[in-house]
Every structure is written in structure tokens, then in C-alpha cells.
Amino acid sequence: MERERLSRGLMQVYTGDGKGKTTCALGLALRAVGQGFKVYLVQFLKGRDTGEARAAARLAPDLTLKAFGRPVLVNLKSPAPEDLALAREALDLARELLAAGDHDLVILDEINVALAYGLVPLEEVLEMLKQRPSWVEVVLTGRGAPPELIALADLVTEMRPVKHYYEAGVPGRRGIEW
């Protein structure tokens, strides 16, 4: 049976320094899957074995998650050639997914960071977003979303850290932060 598609797919951006950007995108994925949508989550700059990757496997084939990154943190100011190559791979997959229009919701997690530090070219990203089929909802997350991305978006939420336990020295915790 043909599933019902969105009549109009919009573009959502989650940015800012507060906790909740990737997490919000995961929640969108969960909700969309619950309503019968097909969701693809492409993670830029991330390669760790995460809770979201494990949970996604339980919601396959409705939710697909693919992380492009090494288990180490990328040096954003001076990325290694492998990191640049992985960002390029992620971008190529994102472009294919958007163009194909087979998924109702495509999430480009941390792409804002990759854009802000020039790991992926802004013009190419703007172009693939504009060219996508009308029914594809797209969500972009990460700190430092460039103004051109914000201008193109239909919705932008800034996650503002009123209070953060990182400042109290709490490390990222398995099951909560990853």
C-alpha cells in the first residue's frame, strides 16, 4: 500500500549551544516512524557507537541511521583528510537521499557544524535543499548554523543553555548524551 506523504515538506533547523539539538531530531524521527513515515538520519562528524544507532536498528527499515565519522572528535579548525573525506561521503549520501525523495524525513545531524567550519560547501548544501522534492521534510542540526541556512529554513529553534551540567563537570553519559 502506498503510504500517505506530506503535502508539503518543510525545512527545520536546530542550532545554539544548549542540549537538545540532535536529541530533538531523534524525537522527530521516532514520531515520524510512529505515523508510518520513512526516515533517514545522516550523522556528520560522528562515528561513535551510540544509543540512537542501536535504537534505530530496532525501528528498521522505517528508520535508517548512518554515521560518518571516526570515534575520535574532529579537529574542526584543522580537520584530518579522513574527516574531510567522511564529510564528503555524508554529503553525497544526503544529496542522493534528498533527490530520490523516497524518505519522508531526512535528518542531517551536525551538518551545521560541518558547514560552519567549511568541511562541506555551503552553496552545494543550499542547492540540494532547494532542489529536493516538495514532500521531503528536512531537518538540520548543530551549532553555528550559517545565516544563509537560517534564511532558507521554514523553522529555526535556538537551543539556549539556561543552565548546563557540563559546567558542573558532568561528563557525557551513556544512554543520556550518546
Added chain:
Amino acid sequence: MERERLSRGLMQVYTGDGKGKTTCALGLALRAVGQGFKVYLVQFLKGRDTGEARAAARLAPDLTLKAFGRPVLVNLKSPAPEDLALAREALDLARELLAAGDHDLVILDEINVALAYGLVPLEEVLEMLKQRPSWVEVVLTGRGAPPELIALADLVTEMRPVKHYYEAGVPGRRGIEW
């Protein structure tokens, strides 16, 4: 096999007028389930058949979602007796869950709104949060989180609407907003 518990459960609050508060809590639920945690999501003021409820069923018994509300919007300034009774039921369940400590993550969705409009008593909520076992992470969402709640929290993110498509007349969409 006994599952590994959090060494210290913290209290997270998501508030503000932007999109992403409930959604972020859903993402936390998904990630926690992926890491083998048990999660309970109590929804205040909500009774609609949602994507999150359907998706939660697919992650049972690790994720349980129970919504306390009628399918209509609550008149917050003058709630009906049924709405007050449902908020009380939700609160009673929340207190039991927190006290039992059987779940690693307990989410009290939209409780901030119920607190802000006096549908549930603030003192009782603060008390049950303080009394919970040390390993229970608790997440509270909704606009208008009272200052006393923010003071008690370990993490507070304000979702700030930089741009929202509601203002362009886009209605809440199945699979995206519910």
C-alpha cells in the same frame, strides 16, 4: 541480568516557546532505550493518538508512554473538572514511578504547563523530585517552567523560536508535530 544504572540521575528541563521540547524528550527516550535503559513517559494535558504513542508501542516494554488528557485542548485558564482529575492522575503516576526507581529515565511531558497554570501543585512536584532515588534521570518539558523548578534542575534548555512556520499558517502536521 541486572542492567547497569546511572551512577547519578540528573534533572533536565526543556522550556521556552520554540518547537522541540517534547520532541527532545522523545529523542532522549529513544537514545536511552538504545542503551538498554527502561523509560517511562507520562504526558500531561495530552490525549491525542500520536506518532510517539505508536512508536513507543514498538519499543515496549523498554519504553512505556501514557497520555493523560482528552483529545481536546485544555482551557488552561479555566480547566474543566475532568482535566484537573486527569492532571492529578498523571501526577500520582509520576510520583509512584519516581519513588519506585524502576525506570532509569522518567519523562514528565508538559508538566511545566500544568505547573504554570496551577493544575498540579508546585510544592508536591518539587518534593517528589527531591525524594527520587539517586539513579533516576528525570526530564520535564513544557512552556513556562516555574523559577523554583529551574532552580532545582541540573540542566535547563530554553527552546527559542528564531523562526516558526506556525506564524506562516502551517498547521500541526501528522508525523511531524504529533
